[in-house]
Amino acid sequence: MVKASSLALAVLLAGLSGTAHAQDKPVLTIYTYDGFASEWGPGVPLKEGFEATCGCTLNWVAADSSIGTLRRVQLEGDSTEADMILGLDTAIAGEARATGLFADHGLDMSHLSLPGEWTDAQFVPFDYSHFAFMWDTDTMDAPPSSFEELIALDDDIKIAIQDPRSATPGLGLLLWVKAAYGDRAPEIWEGLAPHILTITRDWSESYALFLDGEADMVLSYTTSPAYHIFDADDHTIKAAMFSEGHFPQIEVAGILKSSDQQDLARDFLAFLTSKEGQANIPTTNWMFPVVDLEAELDPAFQGLPQPEKTLTLDEAEITANLAAWIDEMLAAVQ
Known part of the structure; x- marks a missing residue:
């Protein structure tokens, strides 16, 4: 013992x-x-x-x-x-x-x-990575090559995007439009409005809508196709490259x-x-x-397309104007 x-x-x-x-x-x-x-x-x-x-x-x-x-x-x-x-x-x-x-x-x-x-x-x-819209070669013959081409598509072509107040990709899209179009940004948002299927709180919700076929395109990243290639050798998901250039995250x-x-x-x-x-x-x-x-x-x-132009905005300009830019975007699309 x-x-x-x-x-x-x-x-x-x-x-x-x-x-x-x-x-x-x-x-x-x-x-x-x-x-x-x-x-x-x-x-x-x-x-x-x-x-x-x-x-x-x-x-x-x-x-x-x-x-x-x-x-x-x-x-x-x-x-x-x-x-x-x-x-x-x-x-x-x-x-x-x-x-x-x-x-x-x-x-x-x-x-x-x-x-x-x-x-x-x-x-x-x-x-x-750079922000970009994903498209599927099985459901679209060719993607738009600019925001203005996207706006010109039939209204039944729908996109899923994210809320800039809660999701960094949504904020990235806001800055992308502002960097590309400046004072014309409200006009671009008004043109996009008929194509917006929904504005989700986070990225995963909107991407799921795209994968389920409910949205024709979704805001994501130029690197997103790498996941589909790596995971399932699926080369049908691609990033649409826009002539205005792309905003980086x-x-x-x-x-x-x-x-x-x-x-x-x-x-x-x-x-x-x-x-x-x-x-x-x-x-x-x-x-x-x-x-x-x-x-x-x-x-x-390897071989993922990269933007010919990377768009930028000054940090101080973003900080000073972000709240107003969000209001501007929401007023145009709601």
Whole structure:
């Protein structure tokens, strides 16, 4: 009995010791959107890869959207448990920057491969693509090659788009039209209105309508066809390339000033933008990596059409006018 009790005590103490040791590990908490942190998203392999070298625990906390992560941190303020936000994009970077919640990352970004040079001191990019309308070669003979050609189609050709107030692709479309047409944007929205089947809260709902055949086209990304090629060797889903050019989505991550894990957060950003980290992005998040993976980039991404022109808007202009532009769009289509 004494020996058995001693053995049990030793096992218990060993277990407690192991628990204490595990709790001594630093924890890096990152707020992101649910798709990124899901079991099929890049969050799983990135967590495994980083934890293998950091001696830490990476904790993903998912919101329903990247906009939702920013709103949560704004509500929580300096009391937030988050060390970083991952999944904002350049469309809302100005608003995020204006909160004063983000620290400079201090990293060298000269190795990145993006549409344009990256010089942002606070936000680090981790993937990108351009917004585009998907079409199906089985149901359309040829796609429109501009917004004006889309408007000129019969009204029974329907598109599914997303709400710019809740979905980053919807916000991207808003900025795409504004960047391409400027003061003519309301006219373009009025022309698109008869073709809009629905404006969904998120991307997945509108994309499902397209795949089910209820919408002829759907707002998505130039990289979306790669998923269908990779998953089912299906080459029928394509991106319509518009002569006006296309607006990019560049997704970014930023460290919060309130974090007590500043160095660990910087280490994660360095890992995220390394070839090892970036190799996890294309076939889980279905976007282009921000470094040149060369032969390691999956063949599904090879040969995807790319815009001849990348459209841009000044960050300060977006921040100052976004609310008015959303109102302008909604007034035209409702």
